[in-house]
Amino acid sequence: MRWCEKSWATSSHKVIRVVKREALDFFDLTLEELEQILTPRFRARQLYQWVYQRYTDDMSEVTVLPKTLRSELAEQLRFDTLTIVDKAISQDGSEKYLMRLQDGHTIEAVLLKMKPQKHHDDGGIAQEARYTLCLSTQVGCKVGCAFCLTAKGGFVRNLTAGEIVAQVWQIKRDHQLPAHRGINLVYMGMGEPLDNLENLTKAIAILTTEEGLAISAKRQTISTSGISSRIDKLGALNLGVHLAISLHAVDNETRQQLIPMNRAYPIESVIEAVKRFPYDTRKRVMFEYLMIKDLNDSPQAAKRLVTLLEGIKSKVNLIYFNPYPGTPFKRPDRARMEAFRDALHSRGITCTIRESKGLDIEAACGQLREKAAKG
């Protein structure tokens, strides 16, 4: 805690503080941490509910709290973790946000709208779009994949837990989504989530808190470029999240060309780590496969992929390479994608082609930020 732990009290409540050095980032506080600062404890739960479920960041509006406490909190907590600086809306309804952090760096987060879903509401059937939020975990990335724009700017820093949580809060607030509205989270924006495992774990604890955003771990997917040792570490934490592996190639030579880290963590080590991952038997590991024309999109590659996935409850997501100026890689045509998918299907592997959501708004990670940087 950055606050001096000296208590200050009024008749009904107490805030542990006095010498204020720097306001605390609200979004970086777990409920337990907030309860240590704000007593009685139910006050912390009330504040969590107002901020996360009513999107209030102006303490004067939190009328459930005593007035004196509200003005104290306004001084001691800050909510300006991220600012939305740009938003691009795709024809398919995806929305890509560019957000500025306190230190001036920018990150991206994308709201994807999936097909309307039928669900029962008081006996009736309603149509509701399904929302998935794609979140960033770092400014830049150390992994340096050859096809990825995020990698081009190098690594800057890890995001704090608060900066991860605030992406969800900002976008939910921007859409005024009702608190109960279920959304899925995928950590597939900028950065390698497993390179920032400590802050990510804390963010997941905050995001799953019932009094807050209440997004269950089952609705969250961590995507990794395949740091085998960290997959084991994640498994040991037993968070209950889904795992997605960015495989992208079926032989080490090709994969090394795309993901330099493959030298340290070759395909076999990634597959072994996935097999060790403590998985609910009903769930499947998702393998992401970025399709690049004439590089990894052959029928032979599809066959080899089937062999690699033997013994793993998996599903494969084929992704069209999303081109950007200066890249040597090309996007395959639809026929090639479908042939690859059909080859997997015929061998009993569930495979979907990820439609290029937001292609017109440069939805692949790093692309909006790159555009903004170029003015």
Ligand code: SAH
């Ligand atoms: N670092 C993690 C998660 C973030 S990258 C990982 O690599 O899994 C998330 C996804 O964006 C990856 O699957 C990656 O393949 C994809 N991606 C990166 N650049 C892309 C591009 N130019 N076109 C399409 N997908 C891209």
Ligand code: SF4
């Ligand atoms: Fe990092 Fe993922 Fe981009 Fe690779 S694809 S550079 S791991 S963000």
